[in-house]
Amino acid sequence: MEGMTHLSDYLAILRRRRAQIVRVALAVFAVAVALALLLPPVYRSTATLLIEQEVSPELVPSTVTGYIVQRVKVIEARILTAEKLAEIARKLDLYAEERSRGDEHVAGRMRGNIDIQAVSANVTDPSSGRSGMATIAFEVSYDAPEPAVAQAVAQELAEAFIAENQALRTAKAKGASGFLHEEEERLRRQIADLEARLAEYKSKNQGRLPELMTLNLQMLERAQREADEAERQIYALEERKLELQSQLALVEPHTGDSPGGKLRQLQTEYLAAAARYSPEHPDVVRLRRELEAMKREAGVVDERGALEAAYREARAKLQAARERYAAGHPDVVKLEKTVANLQQRLAQARTRPAGFEMRPDNPAYVTLQTQLGAVELNLQEAKERRDRAKQRVAEYEARLVHTPQAEQEGLALQREYEAAMKKYREIKQSLMSANLAVELEKDQKGERYSILQPARLPSEPERPNRKAFILLGLVLGLGSGVGYASLAEYMDRTVRGSRAVVHALGAPPLAAIPFIPNGIDPPGRTT
Numbered sequence: 209m210e211g212m213t214h215l216s217d218y219l220a221i222l223r224r225r226r227a228q229i230v231r232v233a234l235a236v237f238a239v240a241v242a243l244a245l246l247l248p249p250v251y252r253s254t255a256t257l258l259i260e261q262e263v264s265p266e267l268v269p270s271t272v273t274g275y276i277v278q279r280v281k282v283i284e285a286r287i288l289t290a291e292k293l294a295e296i297a298r299k300l301d302l303y304a305e306e307r308s309r310g311d312e313h314v315a316g317r318m319r320g321n322i323d324i325q326a327v328s329a330n331v332t333d334p335s336s337g338r339s340g341m342a343t344i345a346f347e348v349s350y351d352a353p354e355p356a357v358a359q360a361v362a363q364e365l366a367e368a369f370i371a372e373n374q375a376l377r378t379a380k381a382k383g384a385s386g387f388l389h390e391e392e393e394r395l396r397r398q399i400a401d402l403e404a405r406l407a408e409y410k411s412k413n414q415g416r417l418p419e420l421m422t423l424n425l426q427m428l429e430r431a432q433r434e435a436d437e438a439e440r441q442i443y444a445l446e447e448r449k450l451e452l453q454s455q456l457a458l459v460e461p462h463t464g465d466s467p468g469g470k471l472r473q474l475q476t477e478y479l480a481a482a483a484r485y486s487p488e489h490p491d492v493v494r495l496r497r498e499l500e501a502m503k504r505e506a507g508v509v510d511e512r513g514a515l516e517a518a519y520r521e522a523r524a525k526l527q528a529a530r531e532r533y534a535a536g537h538p539d540v541v542k543l544e545k546t547v548a549n550l551q552q553r554l555a556q557a558r559t560r561p562a563g564f565e566m567r568p569d570n571p572a573y574v575t576l577q578t579q580l581g582a583v584e585l586n587l588q589e590a591k592e593r594r595d596r597a598k599q600r601v602a603e604y605e606a607r608l609v610h611t612p613q614a615e616q617e618g619l620a621l622q623r624e625y626e627a628a629m630k631k632y633r634e635i636k637q638s639l640m641s642a643n644l645a646v647e648l649e650k651d652q653k654g655e656r657y658s659i660l661q662p663a664r665l666p667s668e669p670e671r672p673n674r675k676a677f678i679l680l681g682l683v684l685g686l687g688s689g690v691g692y693a694s695l696a697e698y699m700d701r702t703v704r705g706s707r708a709v710v711h712a713l714g715a716p717p718l719a720a721i722p723f724i725p726n727g728i729d730p731p732g733r734t735t
Contacts, residue, residue, distance in 0.1 A: 225696060229689035236688045240681020249669035253358035254349040255366035256327070258660035276343045277326055283372050284324055287365065290315035296364050302357060321351040322365065345660060355666045362663035370657045385642040392639055395632040402625040409614075409621055416607045418615040428604035431597050438594035445587040452580040459573045519550040538596070545592065 222229070259276060286292070294311035297303050297318065306313040327345040348365045352358035410417065415424070481492045526543040533540050 225693035229693045232692045233685035233689035236685035237681045244674040247672045250351050250671045251355040251358045251666040252351050252670035253362040253663040255362045255663040256661035257657045258345045287368050293318045323349040359663045359665045373657050388639040392635050413614040416610045416614045424607050431600035435597035441590045449583045456576045522547045
């Protein structure tokens with residue numbers, strides 16, 4: 209083939225190698241025809257499932273999230289398990305030999321014949337207005353040597369997809385609802401505990417809460433003013449008391465010719481006689497009888513009996529008040545002071561001789577004594593009012609001192625309570641949506657699969673394509689023959705023609721003798 213540059217050379221090769229080309233081409237073509245006729249037919253049946261959404265997710269959010277293709281892949285993985293595929297094979301009585309060897313052998317045989325393809329379309333998103341490709345359906349196909357088997361398995365797979373989708377969505381919705389219900393109960397218990405802690409905090413810090421700080425300041429100022437006013441009143445009453453005591457010391461309680469004066473004189477004589485003589489002395493006995501008669505005539509009574517009766521009554525009232533009120537109640541405090549005052553007066557009366565007390569009969573003295581008693585009562589009341597005001601001042605100051613600490617503790621509890629309440633409201637809203645989603649999935653109102661086109665009985669095999677196989681065999685045969693001829697010509701080193709001589713020797717030949725067939729040369733010889 210060295211030195212060939214013209215088309216005539218290639219045509220010469222084809223003429224010389226035509227027998228070889230034909231033989232190789234026929235051999236390859238015969239093999240292709242045999243394969244096309246002998247390969248067993250494979251039938252494919254396809255069911256188309258439409259993905260529908262009856263209720264918009266914007267109205268009722270679904271608990272099943274993710275892309276449609278991902279959800280289809282999940283369902284596909286659940287259906288293509290050995291257990292599911294073996295169940296379909298037993299239902300349709302397929303692959304008896306493989307079933308005897310186990311579910312895995314049946315599943316391995318069936319998985320290679322299953323094909324699932326998504327069907328997409330250009331759709332417009334109503335919320336954004338943008339268009340794009342979206343999966344609206346998918347096809348489930350099954351290949352089998354018999355058309356009826358392909359149709360039956362494809363239909364079973366389509367129905368399995370529908371059932372598995374419903375079961376999966378319902379299970380996910382129930383799982384989300386159950387989880388949210390448990391979370392709601394946990395948050396409910398947490399909120400109840402926080403409310404109890406808040407109630408205990410308010411009870412423990414009663415009067416020291418931050419919201420009462422302004423009121424406590426006002427009450428502190430008011431109590432301080434009351435204490436100052438009571439101090440001024442006490443100072444004035446103390447001065448008045450000293451003044452009345454000084455005046456009272458200068459006035460005789462009894463006049464000389466009054467029964468009280470006579471009684472006082474007789475008492476003086478009796479005390480002097482009692483100090484000088486024994487109690488049985490005639491003068492002492494006489495003076496005692498005269499003194500008793502004078503006391504009855506003057507109307508002098510021993511006040512110890514009245515004091516004891518008043519003391520017993522005050523103690524009974526104090527006991528009743530203690531049973532009804534707390535220890536610091538104003539009524540209890542007032543009765544305690546009354547009982548203490550009566551007890552002191554009774555003790556003083558018991559230390560004095562019986563019958564020594566005489567009612568004064570001097571009007572000036574009585575007037576001063578009455579004024580002094582009123583001053584003492586007012587003074588005692590003012591002191592009590594001052595003590596109560598100071599007690600309130602100390603109480604409000606203690607409240608104000610402890611308010612920052614109580615506020616810090618309260619803010620921590622309030623923040624925790626508000627966070628729990630916010631989380632509880634979110635969980636409650638999610639739980640309501642989850643319960644609605646469960647009902648939605650039960651009624652198949654959410655995303656569901658419906659058979660758009662059921663599996664049909666195939667009339668022609670999917671493969672092999674016998675016509676294409678034969679055509680391909682013809683093309684491969686011709687190509688193989690030409691390739692074989694080219695290889696054979698390349699391996700042949702025979703010099704043919706004047707151009708080959710020039711190429712081989714580098715000089716033109718002196719003469720060229722054409723080929724003259726003589727019947728002796730082998731067939732195909734042309735030069």
